[in-house]
Amino acid sequence: MTENHPQAPWRTCQVGSGCSGSALSPFGRCLRHLDGYKLKLAIKRAKTKGLDVRGVTIAPSLLKSIFDGLDQTVDGAVIVPRARFNSAKFTGPAGFDRATFNGHATFEGAKFHEEARFGRATFKGDARFVGATFIGNAGFDKVAFKGNAGFDWATFYGDAAFDEAIFSEDARFGGVKVSGQLSLQSVHAEKKLRLALSTDGTGMVNLARASLAGRNCQYLWMRSFRQRRLARHR
Ligand SMILES: [Zn+2]
Numbered sequence: 334m335t336e337n338h339p340q341a342p343w344r345t346c347q348v349g350s351g352c353s354g355s356a357l358s359p360f361g362r363c364l365r366h367l368d369g370y371k372l373k374l375a376i377k378r379a380k381t382k383g384l385d386v387r388g389v390t391i392a393p394s395l396l397k398s399i400f401d402g403l404d405q406t407v408d409g410a411v412i413v414p415r416a417r418f419n420s421a422k423f424t425g426p427a428g429f430d431r432a433t434f435n436g437h438a439t440f441e442g443a444k445f446h447e448e449a450r451f452g453r454a455t456f457k458g459d460a461r462f463v464g465a466t467f468i469g470n471a472g473f474d475k476v477a478f479k480g481n482a483g484f485d486w487a488t489f490y491g492d493a494a495f496d497e498a499i500f501s502e503d504a505r506f507g508g509v510k511v512s513g514q515l516s517l518q519s520v521h522a523e524k525k526l527r528l529a530l531s532t533d534g535t536g537m538v539n540l541a542r543a544s545l546a547g548r549n550c551q552y553l554w555m556r557s558f559r560q561r562r563l564a565r566h567r
Contacts, residue, residue: 424446512535
């Protein structure tokens with residue numbers, strides 16, 4: 334019912350209970366409100382048309398159905414097509430470990446209510462987590478970001494680990510709010526790394542052994558953010 338979600342920039346689910354999920358054509362419903370063969374068909378179509386779960390509440394069972402319907406690598410990791418998770422709500426753990434994102438992946442405004450695991454994933458296109466909220470810990474260890482990586486205005490209530498991640502294009506962490514530790518140990522950034530913490534957070538950043546190849550790397554922080562929190566060891 335679009336009238337309940339005038340702010341949603343997509344056509345919303347017509348299930349009749351005010352669902353904010355993006356309505357998939359020709360079903361008129363979001364992925365959460367499809368089942369049986371319609372759910373399978375919608376996921377199959379996503380492999381070529383892209384996965385659209387904008388505004389969808391994604392329980393672990395739905396995430397499993399999505400992964401089961403997508404292709405997998407020989408070692409069993411999911412291959413995600415161009416994907417739009419904008420404003421999606423993950424109600425349980427979100428396990429994208431070792432996933433390959435073949436196109437742009439947008440998680441803008443997404444909310445992870447439990448841990449978010451992206452360890453060893455590969456983003457072949459841009460990865461946009463602008464304004465995302467991570468209530469549990471976030472694991473991005475050893476992720477290969479081959480496109481731009483955008484985490485501007487993301488909120489991490491737990492720890493966020495990007496250890497040994499590789500950023501091939503620009504990496505942006507502008508205005509991020511961190512309550513635990515934002516660990517960028519041993520990351521390798523080819524181009525610009527912009528890091529600016531919001532003063533709202535109480536956490537710290539660890540850039541130990543970071544390899545910052547770009548001459549235009551920037552470390553910025555808000556005026557009242559105490560520099561001593563930025564621990565950099567070699
Ligand atoms: Zn729905």
